[in-house]
Amino acid sequence: MGQIETERLIVRRFEQQDWQQLYEYLSDKEVIEFEPYDVFTEEQAKDEAIRRSSDPSFYAVCLKDSSRLIGNLYLGKGDFDTWELGYVFNGMYQGQGYAAESAKALMDYAFTHMGARRIVAMCSPKNVRSRKLLERLDMRLEGLLLQNVYFKTGSDGEPIWLDTCEYAMLKTEWCVRRGVTVS
Ligand SMILES: CC(C)(COP(=O)(O)OP(=O)(O)OC[C@H]1O[C@@H](n2cnc3c(N)ncnc32)[C@H](O)[C@@H]1OP(=O)(O)O)[C@@H](O)C(=O)NCCC(=O)NCCS
Numbered sequence: 001m002g003q004i005e006t007e008r009l010i011v012r013r014f015e016q017q018d019w020q021q022l023y024e025y026l027s028d029k030e031v032i033e034f035e036p037y038d039v040f041t042e043e044q045a046k047d048e049a050i051r052r053s054s055d056p057s058f059y060a061v062c063l064k065d066s067s068r069l070i071g072n073l074y075l076g077k078g079d080f081d082t083w084e085l086g087y088v089f090n091g092m093y094q095g096q097g098y099a100a101e102s103a104k105a106l107m108d109y110a111f112t113h114m115g116a117r118r119i120v121a122m123c124s125p126k127n128v129r130s131r132k133l134l135e136r137l138d139m140r141l142e143g144l145l146l147q148n149v150y151f152k153t154g155s156d157g158e159p160i161w162l163d164t165c166e167y168a169m170l171k172t173e174w175c176v177r178r179g180v181t182v183s
Pocket residue numbers: 030031032034035087088089090093094095096097098099100101122123124127129130132133136
């Protein structure tokens with residue numbers, strides 16, 4: 001993939017120089033509230049930018065006008081031509097439709113050029129903004145998994161179990177919505 005261009009955004013591969021703008025949002029406690037990791041230090045953000053620059057599953061989302069990095073998408077390949085979508089955006093650039101605009105373009109690309117048959121996304125039932133985004137992307141709620149995962153342990157060392165909403169879209173559903181013929 002080269003880069004994907006939308007009305008307001010460029011979706012491209014990560015570069016090592018992105019670390020500072022990556023740090024801006026990965027160091028924000030509110031932004032990473034539902035993520036499996038803790039806030040990043042500057043050193044961790046530098047390493048993460050290097051790691052992402054060679055990981056084809058991570059996509060940097062930048063404003064077309066200024067080239068500013070405002071967030072990232074994730075699209076990782078699993079089995080059976082199923083891909084998992086993820087996203088994290090800088091708080092200053094949420095609530096402006098950027099996540100939906102970039103994710104929609106990446107999903108379109110995955111269905112048309114990457115051989116995706118099914119795209120899934122997981123989020124906490126408490127993550128209202130994420131659920132609204134998935135519904136805006138026309139993804140279908142397939143299930144609510146109870147206590148299926150944990151990211152942290154409590155002071156007693158026991159897992160803090162979390163519930164997960166699982167959303168999905170099939171290529172056939174995407175074709176109907178976009179009005180294109182299934183290939
Ligand atoms: C989840 C997340 C990506 C959603 O981002 P978002 O900016 O709310 O999502 P969208 O791009 O769909 O933006 C929609 C909002 O922009 C508003 N908006 C403003 N201008 C707009 C425009 N020109 N076009 C479209 N929407 C616009 C919409 O009205 C909507 O606002 P609302 O949610 O208050 O109704 C973001 O909250 C985030 O990064 N959270 C932290 C990380 C996280 O939790 N990731 C998911 C883990 S599962």
